[in-house]
Amino acid sequence: MKNKSGQSTVEMAFLMPLLVMMIGAALFILYVSWQGIRTQQAANLAARVQGQERVAGGTSIGGIAQDNGSTTDSTSGVNTDVGVGFADFNPMSMLGAAPTRPVAGGGLAGKINKLVRDLFPGTSETEAYVPPPVIGQNVDTVSVIRKITMPRIPFLNNPGTAPQVTIQGTAYGGEDTFMYGLPRWGTTASAADPEWKTLVNQKGDKD
């Protein structure tokens, strides 16, 4: 009897760690897959917000540029939506260039980052974030990065050296970068001061 039970125990002792590791790996793959889907969902949502706000928001060209993360308030990074004039706005700089990421959570870029962080509660700023979107002429590309630290395997890796798995979800939004490029003949918030007059005056000052 000793012999029989001993054999089974020895088998179990050899195979159990392997089995536990395999089950652990399976669970990790399951978790990464689930996070991959969530990351893509977050990217889709971020792209929609990016696209919609680019065509449906903004009261001034500077405000739109700032909202899109193309320029920032140098002191706080928070969108104030005032005080940024046409002279500060260079549409060509938006073509394919990575805009400046707001320092704080202001503007559209800040809003998207907050939205994504809310979708992954408990994650730090380095574990779930949105890099600056790639601004295109017609369509922008928005990516969401999710970094997952692999569980530490006893005796195999040192504390703090556990490898990270990076998941990236990419989606497309930002339908018309230059829809606001048209001169605004109508009046702005200040009825006595049409936008086109402001633009013409500022252009005259520069020349």
Next chain:
Amino acid sequence: MSLPHSSGRRMRRLGERGQFIPMTYMLLFTSVFFLVAVINMYMVAQAKLQAQNIADAVALAVAALEAKSINVVMDRDEWMNHMYPDSQINKNNKNQFPGISDAAKHPFANSSDNPDLQQYAQLVNTINMAQTMFQAAYNRFLGATDGTTGQNYGPGGLSAILHEITALNDANVRVMVFNTDDGESKAAQHQQDLINNGKANFPITGSDNIEPQGMASVPFVNEEVHIQNQNETLTEALYGKGKVPPGTQPVGWMRPDWSGSKDHSTLKVTTGAGQNSAQIGAGAIVIKHIQLMSPFFRDVYLTAESKAYVVKDSGLSVQPGTLRASATGGTTGDPPPHFFPTYYVKLGARS
């Protein structure tokens, strides 16, 4: 006597000794089976999400191009209201050209005076020609089949518009773009055909995977301006009364035709809860082909559809409350004091 005993003991020992290993194998096999199932489910869910995003982005980008076309044309309308600096505009000065919004009631002098009505009609006609050229250029990019063929026409034009969607470089993705109800039906049928013969159609090689289906021009109405104190239209002022060639484009201003009065020029889009109505917009059907880790269901074709529309209230193209049936069919209306070329687009709701 000892053999059966010995044999039975060996059998019992063999059975007992292998208990853990077969169970482990079974567990491992089941784990691997479920793991493959999970990976397949992940691939399907991921691809479906990507296909939906591509469909949304394509529909919005094409609808935005339509909005841009409307804005550019209407911006020229408003340009005709700013031919003088605002501070110098005198609506009662018969020697000054009026803005197009005020032209009907302007006290034009007799044609012997300068500037006369005919010169004004020539100026407006020149701007109308520029508007028509802009329309044609945008329609060519859209791949509108009633446009003039040439460079950037059809799929090539759409590819130029959509090239920033890098996911369309995937040979396993095909997109059908439409902006009419007729085109939507054609796209749905084509989608079915492609899937039915999937292996022959995916991955796509040697041709463009962006296919316009029943694309039509953005519908515009050319509004005539009737000069009240001369009792003639600008078209008549240009060509002479009774001398207007048949089929001549009216001289005046242009606005988008939201009524769908031109055959097959609009797309039904759900803009709110249960409100499925004719809109100026565009749609896209995307098919994405993936291969699963399965010997039984290897090829899977995921589809997604999306529609976007130009928001009618986001700009102003006609004086509210003045739209009425036109004597020549369709509708007509009065120009607003100022045009607002500020149209933008939204995604339609899932219907």
